[in-house]
Amino acid sequence: MTFLGPRLRDTGFLALMGVIGGSYAVLVFLLLFADIAYVRPNDFLKALAQPEIQSGIIVTIKTCTLAAILSLWVGTALGYVLARFDFYGKAFIDLLVDIPFVLPPLVLGLSLLILFCRPFPGFAQSFEAWLNEQGLRFTFTQGAIVLAQFSVAAAFAVRTMRITFEKIDPRAEEVARTLGCSRMQAFLYVALPQSESGMITAFTISWARSLGEFGPILVFAGTTRGVTEVMSTSVFLELSVGTLESAVAVSLMMVVMAIAVLLTLRLSGRRLEG
Amino acid sequence: MIELRNVSISAGEFCLSKVSFKVPQGSYAILMGRSGTGKTTILESICGLRQISGGQILLDDLEIQDLTPGERNVGYVPQDLGLFPTMTVQENMEFPLFLRSVSKTQRQERVNELAGLLEIEHLLGRGVKHLSGGEAQRVALGRALSFRPQVLLLDEPLSALDESTRTAMQELLSTLKEATGTTTLHVTHSSDEARALADVTFHLRDGKIVRDAEATSTEEV
Numbered sequence: 001m002t003f004l005g006p007r008l009r010d011t012g013f014l015a016l017m018g019v020i021g022g023s024y025a026v027l028v029f030l031l032l033f034a035d036i037a038y039v040r041p042n043d044f045l046k047a048l049a050q051p052e053i054q055s056g057i058i059v060t061i062k063t064c065t066l067a068a069i070l071s072l073w074v075g076t077a078l079g080y081v082l083a084r085f086d087f088y089g090k091a092f093i094d095l096l097v098d099i100p101f102v103l104p105p106l107v108l109g110l111s112l113l114i115l116f117c118r119p120f121p122g123f124a125q126s127f128e129a130w131l132n133e134q135g136l137r138f139t140f141t142q143g144a145i146v147l148a149q150f151s152v153a154a155a156f157a158v159r160t161m162r163i164t165f166e167k168i169d170p171r172a173e174e175v176a177r178t179l180g181c182s183r184m185q186a187f188l189y190v191a192l193p194q195s196e197s198g199m200i201t202a203f204t205i206s207w208a209r210s211l212g213e214f215g216p217i218l219v220f221a222g223t224t225r226g227v228t229e230v231m232s233t234s235v236f237l238e239l240s241v242g243t244l245e246s247a248v249a250v251s252l253m254m255v256v257m258a259i260a261v262l263l264t265l266r267l268s269g270r271r272l273e274g
Numbered sequence: 275m276i277e278l279r280n281v282s283i284s285a286g287e288f289c290l291s292k293v294s295f296k297v298p299q300g301s302y303a304i305l306m307g308r309s310g311t312g313k314t315t316i317l318e319s320i321c322g323l324r325q326i327s328g329g330q331i332l333l334d335d336l337e338i339q340d341l342t343p344g345e346r347n348v349g350y351v352p353q354d355l356g357l358f359p360t361m362t363v364q365e366n367m368e369f370p371l372f373l374r375s376v377s378k379t380q381r382q383e384r385v386n387e388l389a390g391l392l393e394i395e396h397l398l399g400r401g402v403k404h405l406s407g408g409e410a411q412r413v414a415l416g417r418a419l420s421f422r423p424q425v426l427l428l429d430e431p432l433s434a435l436d437e438s439t440r441t442a443m444q445e446l447l448s449t450l451k452e453a454t455g456t457t458t459l460h461v462t463h464s465s466d467e468a469r470a471l472a473d474v475t476f477h478l479r480d481g482k483i484v485r486d487a488e489a490t491s492t493e494e495v
């Protein structure tokens with residue numbers, strides 16, 4: 001090392017870090033570039049002309065939005081409770097909320113199916129069978145897609161909102177309570193307005209996570225064309241019938257949606273920081 | 275009047291046992307003591323943010339230890355102020371009145387009255403994030419006084435201010451004392467503040483409260 005000058009040593013270090021770190025960025029770029037190079041504009045138009053894919057896009061936007069709203073709703077409440085209060089069983093709830101992060105997606109779908117379609121111990125019939133008796137259905141419907149997406153996305157929303165509330169100094173809420181607020185008013189008037197950027201992040205992350213959901217949807221909601229088909233299952237269906245161009249075209253649409261979500265995230269973050 | 279009768283407080287390893295003292299109606303009391311002796315804990319117990327494990331807290335002869343913080347009618351200004359960062363100065367000061375369903379006109383009148391007294395009329399439309407230390411302190415005082423609390427609790431209100439601002443704030447506290455006549459308990463470890471403001475001074479030493487007359491020396495930390 002003694003024969004290298006400090007400037008040269010710094011340059012060498014920075015180049016090494018750049019090569020190691022940059023290799024991943026290059027991989028992501030090449031993945032996108034390969035997809036873009038593979039499809040022609042005509043493939044997009046052909047894919048978009050298919051009524052099943054049109055329906056899949058609409059169902060995707062609808063279910064992802066509903067799942068993200070539900071995730072934000074639950075994430076805000078549970079994130080606040082976990083950030084602000086110590087109570088018996090908190091560590092257990094914390095562990096439960098983390099399970100969807102590590103659970104294989106197919107297992108989650110299977111668990112949902114068993115929860116709805118097998119009778120609970122002590123019950124004569126399953127919840128789905130009871131719903132059927134009332135003239136309703138849940139599994140293999142768009143409602144099942146939302147629940148499958150929500151089951152995973154909510155975990156991300158809870159984590160995001162918990163970190164958001166942990167970063168907010170609880171002092172203002174305490175003072176609000178001395179000024180006449182109930183705990184709920186302190187939450188609504190003082191804590192919630194400060195969590196705006198966290199809520200936007202939680203919503204967009206939940207939306208993006210729902211967009212990429214595949215396994216649980218396939219198992220719990222099926223993939224009936226034009227009914228419970230979403231964009232991720234469209235890719236699978238197009239691949240399974242050998243139309244690779246359509247599969248890649250739909251994949252690229254999902255990439256565009258994901259980038260739009262990321263941009264929203266960054267822009268909202270900057271606006272709130274400003 | 276604020277009265278603590280044999281109040282015991284435990285918070286983790288820290289505990290205060292059988293603390294008793296009385297702040298007469300309308301007087302300005304200073305509670306002194308070294309850092310970590312429990313001065314803030316006492317204020318938090320009076321305003322209801324900390325549960326006591328024994329004894330009674332009375333405001334004008336009414337026991338309040340079982341009331342929620344919002345039911346106690348206590349104005350509290352913590353050391354870090356706890357201003358609401360998403361609200362303007364005006365909204366911060368109006369907030370307690372809004373919670374009490376006071377009309378918009380009356381809220382405006384009260385805020386204008388206090389803003390005049392605190393000399394912060396020019397700040398009313400501004401957000402609180404970029405206020406100076408002295409300005410933020412005035413806003414917190416205005417917010418705590420807006421709903422005409424029975425007592426005012428101030429936790430080291432001057433400690434984070436530079437010398438000139440501290441002098442100005444000290445004068446302002448004197449003015450407020452005369453103008454509002456609110457019973458006040460002011461926590462500090464500065465004997466200068468005690469000399470300038472106090473009608474009565476208490477010292478918290480080794481978990482016991484001693485009145486100034488009984489104290490052998492003043493404390494400077």
